[in-house]
Amino acid sequence: MNLTTATIPEQVKLPIRIALEVVLQGLRIRLGRSVVTITGVVCGIAFLMSILTGQIVKRGVADEDARREEISRIMSFIRSDLPKLSGHTIGIVGGGTLSEVEARVVEQLAGEAGTILALKGGTPSARTLHGVTLRPVPAAQMAGEASVIFIMGDGNLPDFDWNGFLGQALNNLAAVTAPDVKLPPVLTAERTVQLARAWSAEELEAKSLEARKERFRSIWITVISLLVTVIGISNAMLMSVTERFREIGTMKCLGALSSFVTQMFVLEASIMGLVGGFFGAVLGAAFALTVYVITYGGSLVFSALPVGTMFLYAVGCVFAGVALSIVAALYPAKVAASMVPATALRSTV
Amino acid sequence: MAKIDMKRFQALFEEPGEQEQSVIIRGVDIHKIYRSGPQETHALRGATLDVYRGEYLSIMGPSGSGKSTLFNAIGALVKPTSGRVYIDQVDIAQLDTEELAWLRCRKIGYVFQTFNLIQVMTCLENVTLPMSFAGLSTEEARDKGIRILKMVGLGHRILHKPAELSGGQQQRVAVARALANSPDIILADEPTANLDQSTGQEIIDLFKNLQNTLGVTIISATHDTKMLQASDRILWIEDGVIVKAARPEEMTFTSDKFGAHGHH
Ligand SMILES: Nc1ncnc2c1ncn2[C@@H]1O[C@H](COP(=O)(O)OP(=O)(O)O)[C@@H](O)[C@H]1O
Ligand SMILES: [Mg+2]
Numbered sequence: 079m080n081l082t083t084a085t086i087p088e089q090v091k092l093p094i095r096i097a098l099e100v101v102l103q104g105l106r107i108r109l110g111r112s113v114v115t116i117t118g119v120v121c122g123i124a125f126l127m128s129i130l131t132g133q134i135v136k137r138g139v140a141d142e143d144a145r146r147e148e149i150s151r152i153m154s155f156i157r158s159d160l161p162k163l164s165g166h167t168i169g170i171v172g173g174g175t176l177s178e179v180e181a182r183v184v185e186q187l188a189g190e191a192g193t194i195l196a197l198k199g200g201t202p203s204a205r206t207l208h209g210v211t212l213r214p215v216p217a218a219q220m221a222g223e224a225s226v227i228f229i230m231g232d233g234n235l236p237d238f239d240w241n242g243f244l245g246q247a248l249n250n251l252a253a254v255t256a257p258d259v260k261l262p263p264v265l266t267a268e269r270t271v272q273l274a275r276a277w278s279a280e281e282l283e284a285k286s287l288e289a290r291k292e293r294f295r296s297i298w299i300t301v302i303s304l305l306v307t308v309i310g311i312s313n314a315m316l317m318s319v320t321e322r323f324r325e326i327g328t329m330k331c332l333g334a335l336s337s338f339v340t341q342m343f344v345l346e347a348s349i350m351g352l353v354g355g356f357f358g359a360v361l362g363a364a365f366a367l368t369v370y371v372i373t374y375g376g377s378l379v380f381s382a383l384p385v386g387t388m389f390l391y392a393v394g395c396v397f398a399g400v401a402l403s404i405v406a407a408l409y410p411a412k413v414a415a416s417m418v419p420a421t422a423l424r425s426t427v
Numbered sequence: 428m429a430k431i432d433m434k435r436f437q438a439l440f441e442e443p444g445e446q447e448q449s450v451i452i453r454g455v456d457i458h459k460i461y462r463s464g465p466q467e468t469h470a471l472r473g474a475t476l477d478v479y480r481g482e483y484l485s486i487m488g489p490s491g492s493g494k495s496t497l498f499n500a501i502g503a504l505v506k507p508t509s510g511r512v513y514i515d516q517v518d519i520a521q522l523d524t525e526e527l528a529w530l531r532c533r534k535i536g537y538v539f540q541t542f543n544l545i546q547v548m549t550c551l552e553n554v555t556l557p558m559s560f561a562g563l564s565t566e567e568a569r570d571k572g573i574r575i576l577k578m579v580g581l582g583h584r585i586l587h588k589p590a591e592l593s594g595g596q597q598q599r600v601a602v603a604r605a606l607a608n609s610p611d612i613i614l615a616d617e618p619t620a621n622l623d624q625s626t627g628q629e630i631i632d633l634f635k636n637l638q639n640t641l642g643v644t645i646i647s648a649t650h651d652t653k654m655l656q657a658s659d660r661i662l663w664i665e666d667g668v669i670v671k672a673a674r675p676e677e678m679t680f681t682s683d684k685f686g687a688h689g690h691h
Contacts, residue, residue, distance in 0.1 A: 096559050100548075100556075103547055103548065103552075104547045106547075107546070107547035107588075108547060324543065325545055325546075327543075328543045328544075328545060329545070329556070330528070330531070331504060331531055331537045331543075332531065332532065332537075332556055332557040332560055332604070332607075333528050333529065333531045333532020333533070333557055333560040333561065333608075334528065334560055335524070335525060335528050335560075336524060338560075418504065418505050418506070419499075419504045419505075419531070420499040420504040420505040421505070423504075423539070423543065
């Protein structure tokens with residue numbers, strides 16, 4: 079042979095751009111087939127997402143139920159004392175931060191009673207209170223005007239003359255909604271009404287047992303749904319790769335390296351996983367929310383919904399879609415890539 | 428991606444026996460056994476052949492005689508069970524997968540009975556794909572692709588998809604693709620079997636033309652005696668062995684059988 083014309087073999091390295099072009103073109107042209115494969119991913123991820131959404135909605139609804147019960151218990155106590163709230167003035171004393179329940183009690187009180195007084199230098203901080211204007215007043219003024227005095231928040235109480243304060247107060251009973259607050263000795267049991275729900279030891283134990291069971295159940299169902307998702311996605315990917323053995327064989331005859339073939343399928347799988355994962359997450363969330371709205375009613379579900387958590391789960395699901403698609407495509411792609419070209423050409427799948 | 432060992436690769440090309448200068452492919456005692464479970468098919472039983480640089484060689488034989496297997500073996504598409512295949516004096520059994528890819532990419536152009544175009548790509552993209560594999564830039568590949576497609580008479584069809592073309596036109600695209608990286612050899616496995624008589628003849632004429640103008644070695648398998656006239660030499664394969672070699676003028680053609688008073 080003529081050595082002078084023999085080209086020195088240069089590394090046949092292909093920019094990922096070429097693989098991407100081939101893949102995008104393939105997805106576009108084989109739109110019907112791609113849609114079928116993506117649908118497989120969508121179904122898998124939608125299933126996963128609906129299970130996860132269901133779990134957080136259920137947990138949220140249970141928490142919200144408990145909160146609502148708590149709020150209505152506190153409100154009904156106030157009503158038993160002051161049947162007509164409107165026109166009355168409410169005073170708040172305390173430290174630390176208001177719990178969710180307390181904040182909502184304040185909001186409700188503001189809506190019905192109107193005026194909310196806060197002790198200057200002795201009021202718990204809170205998230206934004208909707209429709210509430212807290213009027214900071216000195217102790218003497220609060221004692222003179224407030225029909226009910228609440229001790230709220232999880233922090234220490236301000237240090238001042240409680241005795242004199244309650245003595246001057248219109249209502250010399252203080253309503254305590256803070257569960258674990260340490261009361262000064264002067265606030266004896268006769269001068270306070272404990273409104274926070276106190277849990278007995280058995281109740282607490284039952285609760286933690288229930289929580290543990292619930293955690294186990296949710297792990298179990300998540301694992302099962304992940305399995306279903308994996309099976310759905312691998313099936314879709316397997317089909318999409320095997321039906322192209324011929325094309326792979328052709329490419330190998332044209333000088334494609336195995337790594338190029340693998341790269342191509344991994345790219346394709348990630349794109350399909352991304353698209354499928356996104357739509358799956360949206361559909362799954364929508365489906366689960368619809369079911370729970372029908373069961374529990376819209377107001378309960380939406381006020382209980384932890385939007386941030388749900389968003390995180392959705393992002394996780396999209397990632398899962400991409401990762402599972404890649405993992406599922408990797409095996410058939412490797413098989414296809416390592417196939418002898420002639421064998422790949424013969425296959426008529 | 429592992430780097431190719433240049434020294435080794437070059438060394439493989441660097442043992443030219445002077446008197447064998449003109450042999451471009453040599454197959455020595457090639458056996459191929461296909462195994463599927465307990466079933467064994469002895470597709471090649473010691474096929475030996477030389478292909479000369481620049482010739483038009485036809486491999487003739489009935490269906491199932493092992494033409495495709497031989498074609499795949501000398502085209503570095505399958506590993507023979509035993510025996511040697513030399514392409515340009517390189518024993519291809521010694522090449523690793525990347526070197527084989529290099530060989531398939533630049534040394535040999537393949538044409539198949541079923542065209543095997545990539546359906547999702549346009550004609551031009553089908554032709555430029557092997558160029559991308561060889562590392563050509565997109566622009567270079569485009570220009571060259573258009574030039575080759577014009578050469579095979581498809582200058583007006585470059586942006587069509589294979590499915591929009593007739594069988595003959597698709598096979599022309601396949602030929603253009605085989606020519607993409609200016610190979611020394613074109614291996615065609617029954618390239619006319621899926622075409623009608625006159626379209627098939629056009630493909631044969633195209634091969635003849637490429638042989639004459641570019642000096643490409645053409646190896647074409649066929650079981651159609653009408654396709655033999657263009658060839659310089661004909662090898663007859665039967666049950667996995669080359670049983671005779673002949674020149675077309677040495678053969679007497681009858682309707683479906685032919686006899687040769689040739690060599691071997
Ligand atoms: N990949 C394969 N696996 C099993 N048997 C095969 C394979 N390829 C070819 N054969 C068998 O080998 C024999 C020769 O086939 P082939 O080379 O395709 O002949 P031809 O191309 O002349 O028709 C046939 O009996 C065929 O069935
Ligand atoms: Mg054949």
